[in-house]
Amino acid sequence: MNDAFVMQDTRPRFLSEDAAAFASAVEFRDIPEDTLHIAKRCIIDGLGVMLAGTEQEALSVAARYLTTTGATPAARAVGNPDLKLSAQQAAFWNGLAGHVMDWDDTQVAEGPDRPYGLLTHPTVPPLSAVLALAELGDGVSGRDFITSFVAGVEVESKIAEAINPDHYNLGFHTSGTIGTFGSAAASARLLRLNENKTAQALGGAASMAAGIRANFGTMGKPMHVGRSSENGVTSALLVREGFTFNDTALDGQWGYLSVAGRGGEPELVLGRFGQPFSLSEPGVSIKPYPCGVLTHPSMDTMKALMQENGLSPDDIESVTLFASNNILHPIRFRTAQTELEGKFCMAFLLSSIILTGRAGKAEFTDGFVQSPECQDMQKRVETRFDPDIAAMGHDKILSRIEVVTKSGKTFRKFSDDRYRGGPLNPLSDTEVEEKFMDCVAGILPDEQARVVLDTIWSIEDQADARTLLDRVNG
Missing domain, CATH: 1.10.4100.10 (2-methylcitrate dehydratase PrpD)
Incomplete structure (x- = not known):
């Protein structure tokens, strides 16, 4: 050097x-x-x-x-x-x-x-x-x-x-x-x-x-x-x-x-x-995903939970995301009316995953955010502060998701701190391309x-x- x-x-x-x-x-x-x-x-x-x-x-x-x-x-x-x-x-x-x-x-x-x-x-x-x-x-x-x-x-x-x-x-x-x-x-x-x-x-x-x-x-x-x-x-x-x-x-x-x-x-x-x-x-x-990295582990967890349990959008009664303030404070909108707000709205981000299984260029549009299906699903998603997750450290972007179905079943899943795209779990060169x-x-x-x-x-x-x-x- x-x-x-x-x-x-x-x-x-x-x-x-x-x-x-x-x-x-x-x-x-x-x-x-x-x-x-x-x-x-x-x-x-x-x-x-x-x-x-x-x-x-x-x-x-x-x-x-x-x-x-x-x-x-x-x-x-x-x-x-x-x-x-x-x-x-x-x-x-x-x-x-x-x-x-x-x-x-x-x-x-x-x-x-x-x-x-x-x-x-x-x-x-x-x-x-x-x-x-x-x-x-x-x-x-x-x-x-x-x-x-x-x-x-x-x-x-x-x-x-x-x-x-x-x-x-x-x-x-x-x-x-x-x-x-x-x-x-x-x-x-x-x-x-x-x-x-x-x-x-x-x-x-x-x-x-x-x-x-x-x-x-x-x-x-x-x-x-x-x-x-x-x-x-x-x-x-x-x-x-x-x-x-x-x-x-x-x-x-x-x-x-x-x-x-x-x-x-x-x-x-x-x-x-x-x-x-x-x-x-x-x-x-x-x-x-085209939104803050703090949201990505939760979005991946939502996707995995839907796939692992064979859930469809019609099955969802309510979704609760539990997290610390390092996630909840920056992600500031309760529901999104525009795609710019959607980047800082956990209800939208999880709704996109629930409705389409993805959150990419096509979903981050005002048209998709404002669609009746997306607006309805956002109302079913809420966030809560979790002191136990907070105690794990401000440097960790961890969360857990609880889904209640219309049939009365409850499914839970904790996020992985080896989030996709990060240095511990990087996208491959092919995925970057x-x-x-x-x-x-x-x-x-x-x-x-x-x-x-x-x-x-x-x-x-x-x-x-x-x-x-x-x-x-x-």
Whole structure:
């Protein structure tokens, strides 16, 4: 590994300088083979959910907004060849599209007191940034593209681990806030900013990192990730032109950790950037369902309970999900009226599984949510706090389901903490590709989608990273 960023005997005083030293020095050869493979899986997944997101109403609104800004065309938008945007706007579009379905991957926490699954969605902000910035100048090699992406994910994940969990628990949306640092680090690496300028780019990100959970269930939530992608690019481009920011803005009394998180524990990550890479350890969760990872074990449990007992929707009298507040508080809607609310509504998520046996692109539509069958089934599903599950730890996403049938029978099942898609039970490469194909169905022909997949698996061999967007946008 490159000695330029490996800390030997002493640790740096500031998280800002440690993150900047890593991001400015890391090279392709420093990325272990397993981390590289996971990074490619994340790019496949991230690009797939971006393309799926372009069909959502929020992107139609964004397209109308972006066509009024009059920016000099410099970068293409993923999945919309007609839009010609600035690099910052392209990053905004990509980030919005990547999170609008809430189908993008999730960082896994290391610390037992960190709210499991509630750190960041790590891939989309740095991926949005490098896709946009690769459009500028004479082109970026595939190796620099994926190295910059990995650098952004690493910085984002380590900062998310360091900040006090109150940052999320009190209402900040980390993918919008901490995602900005991932986008800035990836952008700085792609632009080849030196260590001091990279630290300043992180300083600029600190002044732009925002997003509150009050907007969950609206277009505001994915907008947070669009802005985190855009703001990281903006900060790095400003610094490249000579704009100045504080180069220790993560640290100290008025630094981001203190202001936005009641402090933190930077010592947990100091000297550990790239040692190991967070993509490999503790890893990331690639979502089988387009909703918060906290809901996935319960959805899988509902599906298994229905199958194991031969139940049909007509059999269901009532469903009760027992869980701790780490699940119940974020999943905030009693019943859903829109697909955006449905992502934060256990009654809808379980109803989708009950009614169709799945919860994918076809089910996350306003039409399905508002159908009489779905509205009726949601009324039959309720949630309850379970102190025994709570006592097992806030870092566990556990639940149990109790089903009462119309014939009077009761069935119960406990969720498995080796949830599907997580590092302990990951989707196979084939399943990741199948998810990509589901995402792009009706958007890319199968032959074109296969070419895109092959390009990502061999991204380090691409002389110009723009080839990827060429093949995505046709």
